[in-house]
Amino acid sequence: MMDHAPALMIVVPVFASLVLTLIGPLGQRAAYGLLILSIAGSLAAALVTLVQVVQTGQAVYYRMGDWMPPMGIELVIDHLSAGVLVLICACALLTAIYSMHTARQDNPDRLNHYYALFALLVAGLLGMTATGDVFNLYVLLEISALSSYGLLARGKGKAYYATFRYLIMGTIGASFYLLGVGYIYIMTGSLNMADLSEILRRPELEESVSVRIGFTLIILGVWIKMALFPLHAWLPNAYSRAGTTTACLIAPLMTKVSVYVMLRIMFTVFCVDYIFQQIAWSRLVIYLASAAAVLGMITALSQRDLRKMLTYIIVAEIGYLTGGAWLANTAGYTGAVYHILADGLMTLCLFMAVGAVIYRTGQSTAAAMQGLFQRMPVTAGVLLVAAASVVGVPPTCGFFSKWYLLQGAVKAGEWVFAAALIIAGLVAAILFFRLLERAFFGRLADAVTEKKSKKPHGTARKIRIQEAPLTMLLPLVFTGAALFGLGIYTNEVVQYLIRWSVPAGI
Amino acid sequence: MTWDASLLWQFDILILLMMVICAVTALALEGLLSSAIATGVYSFLICLMWTHMMAVDVAFTEAAVGAAISTVIFLGTAQYISRWIKKDRPKEQGIKQLTLVIAMICAGMMLAATRDLPDWADTASPASTHLSPGYIEQGYFETATPNVVTAVLADYRSYDTMFEVVVVFAAALVVMVLLRHTSHKHRKVLHLRPKREGRDTVLRGAAQSIIPVMQIFALYVLFHGHYSPGGGFQGGVIFGASFILLALCYNLKFSMNRFKEHAVLWCCAGGVLLYAGIGAACLSLGMNFLGYGALADGLGVSVVMARSHGILAVEIGVGITVMAVMVSLYYDLASGGDLEDGL
Numbered sequence: 001m002m003d004h005a006p007a008l009m010i011v012v013p014v015f016a017s018l019v020l021t022l023i024g025p026l027g028q029r030a031a032y033g034l035l036i037l038s039i040a041g042s043l044a045a046a047l048v049t050l051v052q053v054v055q056t057g058q059a060v061y062y063r064m065g066d067w068m069p070p071m072g073i074e075l076v077i078d079h080l081s082a083g084v085l086v087l088i089c090a091c092a093l094l095t096a097i098y099s100m101h102t103a104r105q106d107n108p109d110r111l112n113h114y115y116a117l118f119a120l121l122v123a124g125l126l127g128m129t130a131t132g133d134v135f136n137l138y139v140l141l142e143i144s145a146l147s148s149y150g151l152l153a154r155g156k157g158k159a160y161y162a163t164f165r166y167l168i169m170g171t172i173g174a175s176f177y178l179l180g181v182g183y184i185y186i187m188t189g190s191l192n193m194a195d196l197s198e199i200l201r202r203p204e205l206e207e208s209v210s211v212r213i214g215f216t217l218i219i220l221g222v223w224i225k226m227a228l229f230p231l232h233a234w235l236p237n238a239y240s241r242a243g244t245t246t247a248c249l250i251a252p253l254m255t256k257v258s259v260y261v262m263l264r265i266m267f268t269v270f271c272v273d274y275i276f277q278q279i280a281w282s283r284l285v286i287y288l289a290s291a292a293a294v295l296g297m298i299t300a301l302s303q304r305d306l307r308k309m310l311t312y313i314i315v316a317e318i319g320y321l322t323g324g325a326w327l328a329n330t331a332g333y334t335g336a337v338y339h340i341l342a343d344g345l346m347t348l349c350l351f352m353a354v355g356a357v358i359y360r361t362g363q364s365t366a367a368a369m370q371g372l373f374q375r376m377p378v379t380a381g382v383l384l385v386a387a388a389s390v391v392g393v394p395p396t397c398g399f400f401s402k403w404y405l406l407q408g409a410v411k412a413g414e415w416v417f418a419a420a421l422i423i424a425g426l427v428a429a430i431l432f433f434r435l436l437e438r439a440f441f442g443r444l445a446d447a448v449t450e451k452k453s454k455k456p457h458g459t460a461r462k463i464r465i466q467e468a469p470l471t472m473l474l475p476l477v478f479t480g481a482a483l484f485g486l487g488i489y490t491n492e493v494v495q496y497l498i499r500w501s502v503p504a505g506i
Numbered sequence: 507m508t509w510d511a512s513l514l515w516q517f518d519i520l521i522l523l524m525m526v527i528c529a530v531t532a533l534a535l536e537g538l539l540s541s542a543i544a545t546g547v548y549s550f551l552i553c554l555m556w557t558h559m560m561a562v563d564v565a566f567t568e569a570a571v572g573a574a575i576s577t578v579i580f581l582g583t584a585q586y587i588s589r590w591i592k593k594d595r596p597k598e599q600g601i602k603q604l605t606l607v608i609a610m611i612c613a614g615m616m617l618a619a620t621r622d623l624p625d626w627a628d629t630a631s632p633a634s635t636h637l638s639p640g641y642i643e644q645g646y647f648e649t650a651t652p653n654v655v656t657a658v659l660a661d662y663r664s665y666d667t668m669f670e671v672v673v674v675f676a677a678a679l680v681v682m683v684l685l686r687h688t689s690h691k692h693r694k695v696l697h698l699r700p701k702r703e704g705r706d707t708v709l710r711g712a713a714q715s716i717i718p719v720m721q722i723f724a725l726y727v728l729f730h731g732h733y734s735p736g737g738g739f740q741g742g743v744i745f746g747a748s749f750i751l752l753a754l755c756y757n758l759k760f761s762m763n764r765f766k767e768h769a770v771l772w773c774c775a776g777g778v779l780l781y782a783g784i785g786a787a788c789l790s791l792g793m794n795f796l797g798y799g800a801l802a803d804g805l806g807v808s809v810v811m812a813r814s815h816g817i818l819a820v821e822i823g824v825g826i827t828v829m830a831v832m833v834s835l836y837y838d839l840a841s842g843g844d845l846e847d848g849l
Contacts, residue, residue: 004789004794004795007789007794007795008789011782011785011786011795014672014778014782015779015782015786018675018775018778018779018782019775021679021771021774021775022771022772022775062794062795063794064664064665064794064795064796065661065662065664065665065788065794065795065796065797065798066793066794066797066799067661067662070636070637071637071640071641071662072662072663072665073663073665073666110682110683110686113679113682113683114683116679117676117679117680117683120672120676120679123672127669133666135666136663136665136666136669139666139669139670139673140669142673143669143672143673143676146673146676146677146680147676147679147680149680150676150679150680150683150684153680153684154683154684179616183619183623185633186623186624186631186632186633187623187632188632188636189631189632189633189634189635189636189637189638190632190636190637199632199636208622209618209619209621209622210619210620210621210622210623213615213616213618213619214619216615217615
């Protein structure tokens with residue numbers, strides 16, 4: 001069974017999704033249990049694979065249908081993808097546990113179909129990460145995209161319109177990716193990543209205009225999917241109007257997996273020399289990334305809605321990640337990969353905490369934060385940790401990724417990006433300081449007016465603690481702890497995982 | 507077979523021109539119904555193009571999905587939204603012009619890329635020298651399936667195909683989740699719903715004589731996929747189309763009484779379950795996921811024949827899901843999600 005872990009990891013959620021579609025009559029508890037069980041199974045498989053990769057120091061290969069690689073499709077799990085796979089499974093499992101109350105609230109009917117889409121999305125993301133075939137990646141990209149459209153459109157208010165825009169943009173992105181793969185297939189005749197990277201080293205293909213345009217199209221498509229700065233317009237509305245569970249699942253994972261795809265295409269299919277010598281626009285990307293980081297954070301500062309604020313933070317973080325990848329040095333690359341893990345957890349933590357606040361208060365504006373430390377001390381504490389991580393306060397993981405990125409920027413002499421990192425960090429500090437000040441010192445009277453009428457004995461200062469339910473609190477606290485954990489074990493993560501995946505030539 | 511592509515280059519140019527005209531017409535027309543028809547014609551022209559490229563399997567799928575079902579689904583949906591596109595406001599006009607510029611840049615980029623692409627039907631191009639010879643030379647001996655396309659689709663790249671079926675399944679699931687049982691704001695949308703009694707004698711007579719033939723043909727396409735163009739996708743679409751035709755010629759109720767909502771749902775998931783189940787069976791019998799060779803002992807045949815049988819079995823799974831998804835999509839879209847009445 002151990003040998004089959006890479007395939008089982010992806011197939012188990014697919015089976016779960018199919019069964020979930022049919023078990024409507026069994027009730028909501030059965031659906032919840034089955035979802036958790038299947039994702040826990042995936043997590044176990046991902047962990048087994050991670051341990052195997054770290055112990056042997058080699059990638060794990062799995063041949064689908066027992067066909068030899070360029071003919072058939074293979075899964076390749078190396079140090080880079082093993083980490084991302086564990087991140088996806090862990091985030092999905094935490095969200096699944098967290099979803100007990102919120103998913104029911106957002107989906108009074110057809111909860112099992114909602115969960116079926118949830119499982120499909122997880123399967124799609126895992127498949128995208130594990131595959132070693134550029135066309136297979138496209139098919140799984142479609143699965144994750146389709147299920148995310150369904151999940152996001154279940155949100156409230158104008159979620160339909162926002163999702164429709166996302167659908168159009170996402171489809172354009174996917175088409176660009178497919179077109180690019182088409183050009184590369186015409187020029188090479190192969191779809192397997194390892195095979196492609198060998199063929200693309202040939203001098204006549206390095207000179208080829210078609211390959212260059214193929215590369216450009218793929219990267220453009222992936223940028224649309226990951227919402228890099230000028231192409232990000234679809235993201236804030238689509239994510240902020242989604243249901244709580246949907247936002248917790250999609251916000252941390254979709255964009256991070258797209259960043260992972262960008263790294264794969266850049267460094268596995270193509271190589272560093274090719275990108276920075278043959279592609280004329282490669283030096284400009286760092287400015288795009290800097291703009292994304294600064295403008296994303298500043299726009300976040302100007303938002304009143306809590307979740308919209310978080311979505312703009314995602315836009316800024318995508319700037320960090322892209323910048324790190326295009327710095328083309330070891331520190332930058334390490335920072336980018338480490339930040340995929342760190343930012344996945346950070347975003348999950350922020351969205352879970354805000355989701356808990358919305359669940360209890362029913363509001364999603366900054367006013368909901370009023371007196372949070374008294375009303376929901378645990379949630380507020382975790383939110384503080386997540387905020388510290390986004391700003392980059394030392395023991396949390398956010399600090400270490402920034403540290404690596406900054407080191408990379410200085411080494412590469414990209415002062416614009418270094419300045420952007422610092423400015424964005426400062427703006428984030430202002431943003432969270434303002435928010436937490438309100439949560440700590442905010443006028444309690446506003447929050448307790450209702451309670452006072454019920455409890456005449458209490459003074460205005462005495463507020464009943466109204467923490468979120470345990471199923472929401474446990475994943476939240478765990479994620480908060482993970483932010484510290486990842487930060488403390490930074491050295492190990494870099495040494496055993498990221499250092500191995502640094503591409504040759506940078 | 508000898509095939510000199512250069513003989514018919516005028517034909518290609520003609521089709522290409524007509525495709526451009528259709529695409530522009532579909533965008534320029536103000537009526538949604540006529541736009542839908544124009545996209546249908548566009549699909550049909552691509553279909554001719556692919557036939558000319560000898561990609562008959564692709565052409566077949568395009569004819570069934572692009573030209574037929576998509577058009578019907580567009581038509582079924584267009585009745586619920588206004589039939590006419592609103593006139594643009596000045597702001598939107600500006601955005602449209604910007605879009606045009608971006609589209610032009612993309613087109614320019616793609617045209618630039620054609621400069622060093624290999625020639626049309628070039629036998630020395632990488633696509634026909636790298637992997638294809640392997641598939642063509644060994645395909646029959648490894649899978650006992652004369653149609654190479656089927657062998658590649660359902661065996662060499664079977665894992666892709668499984669997820670393509672999952673994509674189809676996901677489409678039905680998403681539409682179901684979004685349209686069915688969303689009570690809010692529902693009534694407002696449905697005042698355009700056409701009432702159909704299904705009394706038209708000519709249509710009913712035509713349906714009675716066409717539908718059985720269609721269904722038999724669909725099964726033939728499905729099961730003959732080993733030997734000729736066809737397979738699960740095309741067969742499934744044709745079978746699904748027969749139920750849609752039934753709904754069009756009688757009414758939605760009539761079709762739904764024969765193929766109930768519940769059965770459709772079970773078929774949607776069941777086909778994928780069959781496909782993935784075969785993959786899992788191979789895994790539990792000691793080979794990798796979807797390694798049909800593992801079924802050899804159980805079936806009492808050689809490994810090569812086991813692959814052939816495996817291909818057939820997964821094609822049946824594909825057919826069931828595709829058929830049910832087409833019907834499910836039509837039920838949901840034509841009735842606006844409440845499955846009561848519709849086109």
